[in-house]
Amino acid sequence: MRSNPARDRIRAELDESHRFEALLSDLSARFSSIPADAVDGEILEAQRRVCECLQLDSSLLWQWTDQPSARLALTHMHRPHGGPPAPAQHDVAAVYPWSYARMLDGLPYVNSTLDDLPPEAARDKATFEYYGVKSNVGLPLVVGSDAPVGALTFHTVREHRVWTGAIVARLQLVAQIFANALARKRADAQARMRLRQLMRANRASTMGEFATALAHELNQPLGAILRNAEAAEVMLRQTAPDLEELRAIVADIKRDDQRAGSVIDRLRTLLRHRSIELRTERLPEVVADVLRFAFADAAARGIRVASELPADMPAVRCDRIAVQQVLLNLVLNGLDAIGNASTGDPRVVIRAHAARDGQIEVSVSDSGEGIAPEALACVFEPYFTTKEAGMGMGLVIARTLVEAHGGRLWAEGRCGAGGASFCFTLPLAPPGGSGT
Ligand code: ADP
Numbered sequence: 001m002r003s004n005p006a007r008d009r010i011r012a013e014l015d016e017s018h019r020f021e022a023l024l025s026d027l028s029a030r031f032s033s034i035p036a037d038a039v040d041g042e043i044l045e046a047q048r049r050v051c052e053c054l055q056l057d058s059s060l061l062w063q064w065t066d067q068p069s070a071r072l073a074l075t076h077m078h079r080p081h082g083g084p085p086a087p088a089q090h091d092v093a094a095v096y097p098w099s100y101a102r103m104l105d106g107l108p109y110v111n112s113t114l115d116d117l118p119p120e121a122a123r124d125k126a127t128f129e130y131y132g133v134k135s136n137v138g139l140p141l142v143v144g145s146d147a148p149v150g151a152l153t154f155h156t157v158r159e160h161r162v163w164t165g166a167i168v169a170r171l172q173l174v175a176q177i178f179a180n181a182l183a184r185k186r187a188d189a190q191a192r193m194r195l196r197q198l199m200r201a202n203r204a205s206t207m208g209e210f211a212t213a214l215a216h217e218l219n220q221p222l223g224a225i226l227r228n229a230e231a232a233e234v235m236l237r238q239t240a241p242d243l244e245e246l247r248a249i250v251a252d253i254k255r256d257d258q259r260a261g262s263v264i265d266r267l268r269t270l271l272r273h274r275s276i277e278l279r280t281e282r283l284p285e286v287v288a289d290v291l292r293f294a295f296a297d298a299a300a301r302g303i304r305v306a307s308e309l310p311a312d313m314p315a316v317r318c319d320r321i322a323v324q325q326v327l328l329n330l331v332l333n334g335l336d337a338i339g340n341a342s343t344g345d346p347r348v349v350i351r352a353h354a355a356r357d358g359q360i361e362v363s364v365s366d367s368g369e370g371i372a373p374e375a376l377a378c379v380f381e382p383y384f385t386t387k388e389a390g391m392g393m394g395l396v397i398a399r400t401l402v403e404a405h406g407g408r409l410w411a412e413g414r415c416g417a418g419g420a421s422f423c424f425t426l427p428l429a430p431p432g433g434s435g436t
Helices: 004-032 038-055 097-104 118-132 166-239 243-272 283-300 321-339 394-404
Strands: 056-066 070-080 109-111 135-143 149-154 280-283 304-308 315-318 347-352 360-365 410-414 421-427
Touching: 004 038, 004 166, 038 056, 038 070, 038 149, 038 166, 070 149, 097 118, 097 135, 097 149, 097 283, 118 360, 135 166, 135 315, 166 243, 280 283, 280 321, 283 304, 283 321, 283 347, 315 321, 315 421, 321 360, 321 394, 321 421, 394 410, 394 421
Parallel strands: 304 347
Antiparallel strands: 056 070, 056 149, 109 135, 135 149, 280 315, 347 360, 360 421, 410 421
16 A cells, blocks of 8 residues: 555554543543542653654643742653753742733633744743743642642653644643642641641640649659658768667658559550540541651551451540550550661551450561560559650550540560560441441
8 A cells, every 4th residue: 555644644643542532531540549648640641652652852840839939839840851851849920920920810822832822922932932842731639629739741852743722622631630639648748737736736635734734733742751851861970870760751751652553554544544536437447637747757667557357347445545545555555666677578567356245456576575564564554665765654654545535555565576465445436336
């Protein structure tokens, strides 16, 4: 068959159109299931694939920031052929005033040659020429009816490209996929930040209340102990100390010491009764937040944090934030116990199973140094710590919070048998229980 340039061109365009169609459906399937922390990598990969499929030379993704000095920041760039450096932060409004205004208004631009630009885009044209752009498309990134969150651009620098309506429509779908993924990532980051703030506030307020009350109540017996000890010292310097009086002083010291101990007990009881809000919760969701929160810390130390929960886990009745505080404390302790040890598979695993008496048993196990049998009895004592910057209050508070649910928290040393396990029980939600 004789070659016919017009027919060949149409065939090539159809070919490209089919390949792009297939790429689009692959991208929309991929992006619908990726986790938030994989979004950036997937966008870069998708930019590369789109450029290769349509023989484009570069693709840039910009996002609006809160900083007035750099309102659009370049966050994702595929530009394999290089070119003048593209600053990550520059005043886009000054160098692309016309394109910038269109993006703000949610309007795309399509230039098959730079001569397609209107006269008022002279400044933009000069910038495009500086970067060697021959043709380009700019698409606002929009989610729902909200204001645009950024812009996605595609360029050619080697030759001009005629952008058909069909291609531009599909590129708009790519922009839509990216915009949705970025919105999800942002929502995820906000949720994490809220959780972190909540955890911090909760921990700080519990610790704060506890510490203030403790300091206040302990001042009196500790002061009395000191005064009695000083009096005893003075008496012991005498040649014939009054033994009867000394005996009385020692008895006072013992009594004050017992008072100090009972203050701590009373405060623990008080803490136990601080208001907690019991709701019906799904444990996998409660655990997922904790894993997300601990993930970065664990990854930085090369430790795996994971959960192994049965698929048919019944709902529990608990205060979500309190249980997350307990879990987080146990997971962070597990990470500390492993430290930077490069054992075969350093890991902290949260497990759960239905126990007796309408309870669920949750455990947090680590592959750390374990707890020596003689230390097992001490770890729940106030101020017991083996860490340089430790406070020794984490487990006291965790146990108090678990007991406030009517549960128990205990440790299993497994010293020498691969780490420690901390287990606690929570009540099952009554069958058919509502969310509150
Ligand atoms: P802190 O973390 O401030 O020391 P905690 O009350 O949370 O306070 O823990 C008290 C002590 O219990 C720790 O210092 C550590 O010695 C011991 N401990 C807690 N968790 C573990 C664990 N997973 N493995 C080994 N020891 C642990």
